[in-house]
Amino acid sequence: MNKVEFSKKTLDKFKSVIAKYPEKGAALLPTLWLAQQEFSVLTPEVEEYVAGLVGVSPVRVQEVRSFYTMYTARPLGKYHLQLCTNITCSLLGAEELLEHLKKRLKVNCGETTSDKKFTLSAVECLGHCGTGPVIQINDDFHESLTRESLDKLLDSLK
Numbered sequence: 001m002n003k004v005e006f007s008k009k010t011l012d013k014f015k016s017v018i019a020k021y022p023e024k025g026a027a028l029l030p031t032l033w034l035a036q037q038e039f040s041v042l043t044p045e046v047e048e049y050v051a052g053l054v055g056v057s058p059v060r061v062q063e064v065r066s067f068y069t070m071y072t073a074r075p076l077g078k079y080h081l082q083l084c085t086n087i088t089c090s091l092l093g094a095e096e097l098l099e100h101l102k103k104r105l106k107v108n109c110g111e112t113t114s115d116k117k118f119t120l121s122a123v124e125c126l127g128h129c130g131t132g133p134v135i136q137i138n139d140d141f142h143e144s145l146t147r148e149s150l151d152k153l154l155d156s157l158k
């Protein structure tokens with residue numbers, strides 16, 4: 001594997017990020033985010049690199065990475081479908097939508113379609129409980145979903 005290193009552009013972003021924190025270790029979350037944008041997947045090598053940048057142990061980086069669903073240690077499809085299945089969204093029909101997605105995409109949670117287009121995840125509250133059910137697709141949120149609106153949404157993704 002090639003040496004893991006931020007590009008000059010990402011390194012500049014990293015420098016401006018750590019400048020906002022009293023100590024480097026506190027910048028772990030945004031640094032992990034920069035790493036994910038740069039490398040797509042947070043492999044053990046990337047985690048070690050991030051650990052060195054912010055001065056914490058690789059184990060600490062792994063703990064933080066595995067706690068937050070926004071970070072990934074495995075390759076994702078072009079579109080990461082994160083359906084909230086927490087209590088409010090479930091009461092509003094999220095479980096049924098999840099079953100529909102599994103059938104339509106022929107995958108289970110945590111899996112990617114064979115064409116690498118979609119990865120399906122069931123996640124905890126996305127903070128839009130008033131307008132559930134909610135799905136996050138990459139960086140965008142889609143609310144008040146129905147089976148029909150979800151199908152339309154998926155059809156629109158190229």
Ligand code: FES
Pocket residue numbers: 084085086087088089090124125126127128129130132133134
């Ligand atoms: S319970 Fe789904 S967004 Fe909060």
